Amino acid sequence: MTRKPRLPDRALQTQVRDIIDDVRARGDAAVDEYTLRFDGRKGTDALKPQEIRDAFSSLDRQTLTDLKEAAARIEAFARSQMQAAESLRLSGSGTGSGTTMLPINSVGCYVPGGRYPLPSSALMSVIPARVAGVADITVCTPKPTPATVVAASLAGATRILPIGGAQAIAAMAYGTADIPRVEKIVGPGNAYVTEAKRQVFGEVDIDMLAGPSELMIIADNSAEPSCIAADLLAQAEHDEDAQVWLVATDDEVISEVTRCLERQLTALPDTRVARSAMVKAQVSVVDTDSAVTIANRIAPEHLELQARNAEAMAARCRAYGSLFIGAWSAEVLGDYCAGPNHILPTGGAGAYRGGLSVMDFLAVRTWLRLDERQAREVLPLAERLARVEGLDAHAKAAGRRLRQDP
Known part of the structure; x- marks a missing residue:
């Protein structure tokens, strides 16, 4: 995958x-x-x-x-x-x-x-x-x-x-x-x-360079195939280049979802975009450990866990834009109204950042305020490190405060 x-x-x-x-x-x-x-x-x-x-x-x-x-x-x-x-x-x-x-x-x-x-x-x-x-x-x-x-x-x-x-x-x-x-x-x-x-x-x-929408679903045989199919189509209708992955722990899950997909596709008013994206969908049947490994390697924009052990699995998932834990935590709720943001990293960027948040609009600025006693405790250290780096003017800037060098 x-x-x-x-x-x-x-x-x-x-x-x-x-x-x-x-x-x-x-x-x-x-x-x-x-x-x-x-x-x-x-x-x-x-x-x-x-x-x-x-x-x-x-x-x-x-x-x-x-x-x-x-x-x-x-x-x-x-x-x-x-x-x-x-x-x-x-x-x-x-x-x-x-x-x-x-x-x-x-x-x-x-x-x-x-x-x-x-x-x-x-x-x-x-x-x-x-x-x-x-x-x-x-x-x-x-x-x-x-x-x-x-x-x-x-x-x-x-x-x-x-x-x-x-x-x-x-x-x-x-x-x-x-x-x-x-x-x-x-x-x-x-x-x-x-x-x-x-x-x-x-x-x-x-914020980020967002590409076509992505969804990965990890499912076992406790999941409802019609809901999996509906969630896959919800992402596929965004863009012909949308990427969707279904990672199942059971062959029968794949078969049932495939049947549901075809029925649901015919019910859409316009199937061209979704069908084009679904043609490129990737499926895999693996055990739970391998499923988590795949998710962490792909780092999908949206990651749904529809399995009995969804909570335990969630604790091991480390790379995604937004995580949806359990069958009732539909990705579409994140798209619109649950609260978490839907502006999310794609293209693997979920490995190193999450979705848009208030943190994106805050600048973390540092400050330093020392009196003479506090400064004299650390100035010698700064002076020595500056000389290690060969930066003489840096060393003199520290030394001047210690010895009032000319």
């Missing part, structure tokens, strides 16, 4: 680089031109208050209620994360030092608006930033639907810009007359958006 490698697309890289360079050179005029070319509209102005009110008015009552409930659940989870983001002070061994957790000043949140607009991504990106204390939050989303506008507003966006693609990333990274520069860009997007984030990293910070 393997992961499909990410291969660089040189033509796409060049096209994105040209767009970024053009936006840097010509600002709003370039953004206007690309937005007209790719989205059929012009304008770099943020949505006006009346346009946002119109979006609220056009939304049916149930959808508005649902967005508010999802927002509340996501915010409650983010606030619980903030409890772990505490500043600290260390005193002892002759030192006074500590860390201060401070929010960054400004963030750009990209919210997809293509084949399937994602108002949930507005909630997932903006709410943790606001909870972390970010003062200025820009949302860029192409062809925004009323639901996306309402979600961004409920989440706490400072402004909502109806632009997308590489031109939106470039505008947020470098700033234009109409679009303020941000310090960090977060959120999922298509290949052009992801490549643009890669190219502007360093000018601004980014």
